[in-house]
Amino acid sequence: MPARSAVLLSAFAPRLWSWGLLGAVALLVLAPLGALFYGAVRSHAPGSRRATWTLENLQAVYGGLFESGWAQSATINSITVALPVTLIACALGVFLAWAVTRTDMWGRRLFEIAFLLPMLYSPLVGVIGWSVLADPQAGLLNYLWKAATGAEHSLVNVYSYTGIVWVMVLYFVPYAFILNVGTFRAMDPALEEAAAISGANLWQRLLKITFPIMLGSTAAAALFIFTLALEQFAIPGFLGSHIRFDTLAYAIYLRTNAYPADLPGAAAAGTLLLVLAAIGLYWYRRLTRRAERFVTVTARGYKPALTPLGKLRPVLFALCVLLFLAGVAIPLAAVTLRALIPVRTTGLGLGALSLANFSQLFEAEDILLGLRNSVYLAAGAATVCAALGLLLGFRVVRRKGRETAATDYLVAMPIGIPGTVFGVGMLWAYVGTPLYLTIWILLLAFVTRYLVYGVRTLGAGMMQVDRTLEEAATVAGASPLRTFVFVNLPLLRPVIASTWLIVFMIVMREVSASVILYGVNSVTLPVLTWSYLVDGSYGIASALAILQMLIVAAIVVVFRWAFGVDVKTRSTD
């Protein structure tokens, strides 16, 4: 009976759609993950005739944890870096967030923007900046120190455990800051006021009410930062390479970059880093599940009364200025300075400054290629993520069901996979295809990894759109498609724009997966920055880092002007 099957089909068609999307997302996300585990139990690189099943790689990594060797030391190094970085960055982040949102400190609004600046540039800026400043031989700080005191020995050395922690802390403070600012803003100020009325002074309020209430979300933020610190590739990678201090993320990279490449070994090490990250994320999930005990949303529309700091006002202000100088201004200035010094000059004469490095950028074939690739990739990935995010976010929010819930979960998975590990997984998954070593594998990797921003941001935006607005259009006779185009899309414009912007920014600075997936024709700006840095061409690396920052800043300004979008939503990597 054709009529009946037509009815059946139309009843199931929407669900078929959802199941189809689930299938596509599962394929996209699970391919690199599955390939990683497959690779970990193969004896040779993909495609090799001699490849057989083996447990040797896994044994080398997991067995190696219990005896001294690279597996053990890399694991220990990763954790001993990530732990203090998380704690210090979070303490500073909470402090800054409190000072900016809840006190009458001078220049609060300015600081709020200033501390978000590092979101615009890549972690390599900190690396280059502090290398220029604190290189044990040629570092600017050491040079000044020796000149001023006549001392023989250097003052600071960035190529050390402390140096790595220092640069990473400064890199992650903005993340801790942005995550905690949200919590402070969402917290009903009446909670603190009720404590004041109850007789609690400033310290008692902070210690007994404010911080305990924030603890849940701060701990969640800390775990989030912990996983980011664990997978951080560029900072500990470059600084640690001078003293053979390898973290897991860097050890994985070394295995893919060695000759001959040890791809099975990289995959096996990747599974270990994945397990560590998963532990952090598991606890993150557990903490955020009981969120209702921690955050209550404000009822009053306007800003809370600010805590008067009194005599502490200049102290807090000075602390914030110091943090800004150390975290943003000084490294940026150092990178700029280095970019203006031609390669072979050693002196510090201001006369030696020139734009030679920059003009060189636009002459070198590889750099023009990288520039083009980066912009294409960033814009492409941003567009695809926004479009797919719109489609998936709409279904996740409006068509609640098991298949959409699973889609939502799957889409979020890749962000928990460390960049280098994800790169190795992508490599194994697509090595036999024509995508391999082209710009397309990078595009696919970025889309897979950052689709979650599209789905979550646009889903949240969609949730804000009152359903009755759609229903009104439907009642007025609009088809679902027309309703979507004429009602949802215009309302979601700013959310779409901010999603696009976030993905664009992140792809423009992505190093860790790119550095594993790129080929001769698919180099990107961050990969080139990394290569020049590793080769010791600081001047060009600096100029590249600044170029990348200028592009992102220009796009941010354009978006602000065109869509009124700000860079407030959390962005990671």
Next chain:
Amino acid sequence: MSDIRIQGLAKSYGEVAAVKGIDLAVERGEFVTLLGPSGSGKTTTLRMVAGLEQPDHGTVEVGGTVMNGAGVNVPAHRRNMGMVFQSYAVWPHKTVYDNVVFPLRMKRVGRGEQRARVERMLAMVGLPHEEYGRRFPAQLSGGQQQRVALARALVADPQVILYDEPLSNLDAKLRDSMRLLLRSIHDELGVTALYVTHDQLEAMVLSDRVCVMNHGEIVQQGAPRDLYERPSDLFVAEFIGQANVLPILEAHPRDGVFQVAEGIAIKVPEANRRNAARPQKLVIRHHQIRLHGAAAPGAERDNIFGAVVRHAMYLGDRVRYTLEITAGCTLTAEVVAEAGLPEPGATVWIELPGASCIVI
């Protein structure tokens, strides 16, 4: 003796003058309400009394101690007050018991006494400790959370208790029972109370005295009944209860007669003339207009007019009429619904009892 004495209190936020010089005295044990529309400066006034906001001008004295004044600003945590917030502000990370005991801990009350006092307060607000003490706020309904907030505000024997629209987040039914609870607790403990609301019914039911606020000023204060029956201000007349407001075209103060339309002159007794010098409006409440049906009442009564029924709206227990006395002069009247009431189009006699008319 006044427990709270406020003089010339003023506060601006940038360009916005939120409170423009308020004078108010609250007696010991009195329940005083600030009533006014949203944005009239009630919350700001209350928060200045609490010490959460600093006044630009004026003084606040509580129990004879200057809290805000020349060179004095006692911080909120040293004012010995209780406060109940609109958003409950119950601490989500503490149990019910820990929430309520907090002010006692801050005051360093002994352990045994802490427990006894918390249990007594929890019983009083209807959340017995055995059942609710160990729960977290997330496991309580909105009404129960507000009870916790109430217990917390009262547990440490505050000098005064401040309420900022504590019932406005609750649904109608809960609000009724919470109102009764608030008033019975006030009668039992007798703590001086300053209460803020935009709901006139709430203000009427709870308060000994109501201060009506508008645009940052107190426009009239008095017992609830006084305000209702003898508004001295047009804003008060319109804000509290529903009233007809008729423009006065011509006034004859000597005879006490006020003309509100062509051929319509209304007699108002001396006592009801608020603004003898320049009378502007005549106010009469909807329910105070009397309908006499088709038969004319005795000629000895004043203010009797013929009118045509334009609309009749059935409100269940009452009927609301739109009555036209002459062209361009329409009144609204509300009467108890009963058999034999006039239908639209009918001509009726109506009476505006002089004692219910107010000239402002």
